[in-house]
Amino acid sequence: MKDCIxxxxxxxxxxxxxxxxxxxxxxxxxxxxxxxxxxVVVTKEHYDSDFYNxxxxxxxxxxxxxxxxxxxxxxxxxxxxxxxxxxxxEIDHLHIKLYPFYTNPRIPSKEELSILAEQIRx
Ligand SMILES: [Zn+2]
Numbered sequence: 001m002k003d004c005i006x007x008x009x010x011x012x013x014x015x016x017x018x019x020x021x022x023x024x025x026x027x028x029x030x031x032x033x034x035x036x037x038x039x040v041v042v043t044k045e046h047y048d049s050d051f052y053n054x055x056x057x058x059x060x061x062x063x064x065x066x067x068x069x070x071x072x073x074x075x076x077x078x079x080x081x082x083x084x085x086x087x088x089x090e091i092d093h094l095h096i097k098l099y100p101f102y103t104n105p106r107i108p109s110k111e112e113l114s115i116l117a118e119q120i121r122x
Contacts, residue, residue: 001046006093010044017117020069024061027069029113030097036108037077037100037116041066042093049088049095058094066096073100076120 001007008014010026019039020027030038043062047054051062070082079100086096108116 001093004046004091004093006040006042006091006095007046010042017113019117019120020065020072022065022068025065027065027098029117031110031113033108033113035099035102035105036112037073037079037098037120039069039073039098039100041069041096041098043095047094049092051086051088051094054094062094062096066098070098072120073098 005014009016009028016026016028016031018026018028020041024044025041026044027039027041030040041062043058047058051059066084070084073079073082077100079102081101083099083101084096085099088095
């Protein structure tokens with residue numbers, strides 16, 4: 001979809017800190033994180049953000065990518081677990097939000113995002 005911000009991020013028309021990618025999805029660090037490593041998983045194609053309106057194959061693939069991304073976050077950031085939220089209210093494009101959970105949580109600065117992305121990708 002032409003004016004959709006997540007489509008633009010997926011087409012790399014808008015820069016983002018991509019930490020994981022597969023054929024049909026990208027996972028990138030949220031630019032307004034509420035915890036270190038907060039990540040948005042989006043489909044490369046534009047699908048309904050009302051998650052369960054989508055075909056089972058689309059849902060399964062998105063969940064699989066969210067799992068792969070969560071495992072990467074756990075491994076690289078050492079968080080206890082990764083909380084998952086699928087509400088789709090803000091941007092009308094299928095997405096899953098991942099929130100690494102820590103015993104001592106903190107909110108990272110915007111300047112930290114590229115350093116953090118590099119740490120996760122490496
Ligand atoms: Zn879109």
